[in-house]
Amino acid sequence: MKLKQLEGYLGEVAAFKNPKVQLEQYPTTAHLAARVLYTAESTFGDIDGKAVVDLGCGCGMLSIAAAMMGACSVVGIDVDSDALEIAQENIEEFEVEEVVELMQASLCHEAASTGSLELDNQLVTPMKGKFDTAILNPPFGTKPGNKGIDVLFLQAACSMATGAVYSLHKTSTREYLVKKAESWGFECDVLAELKFDVPMMYKFHKKKAVDIEVDLLRLQPKRKQV
């Protein structure tokens, strides 16, 4: 499938009806999703015939793109029932039920002692190494109580995938994430610098549209030195 073709198809993926501010629900554009999945497959061969996990799948844009680029199995995980309902409709619309399934789960919870966010290890650890590739457009952690959620999602992705992780993060966090990736035994490359187009969706948005500088990162386990 060609890039333009993929982007064309993905233009039909339905977005959030009533996006929730607290969950940072911003739709991943067809333009962006097409580029991420097209690159992941054509440059790196990380999608076709692979088991893929989409963390924070929302309405399923990335998951559907992965199915269209030949993934054998895609699991989209999200916390929100409303988003998952739309994702399910999209899956049926695109006739990818044989490949894409959804799960409602929260990857994180508040640590009892500190009150800050941590991964639900009892949920995430059993999924370790079950997938080949992880794709995600995680919440950035800009809402109260969500600080660090972007790092936790990335960490969960690195645990679940044996191969590559494709994730979108604010460019301002790049240095920090590269160091974090190293500490987990991963190399981290910036595949592209993008502008994430956030149109006026919420009441508190004053401008018509805002461009946030975002990095498309590709992480993979470091090769062991022989």
Added chain:
Amino acid sequence: MRLITHNMLKCHVKNCDNPDKQFPLRFKGAELEQVEAERNDEFLVRMIPRLDWRALLITTKELGIELPENIPEEPENDDAFLQALHTAILETHVKEGSMVCNGCSHEYKITKGIPNMLLAEHEI
């Protein structure tokens, strides 16, 4: 939800930690649907070591799905085995029902094929 995914779900309620009881989650009132999917042998063979075979046998028996007791020495050359595996883990969808933890009895509901792994405040 397909069985390939059920095979990676453990009960994660706070303090529920008996490994024998919290996995696999036992199906209750499961409504199944077989959805045909293209078979990819390379994919199947690669997934085998990632499956908890003991748990998969327990679950498929519970649901009345055929699955060989043992993994053959050369699964890539065993067409019957691969077909049974493919049907069991990729074509068997649980649409409705729930998954129960044999340890703490927590029930995770499955609605329209989507398992709900969310917990109440006191269970986290």
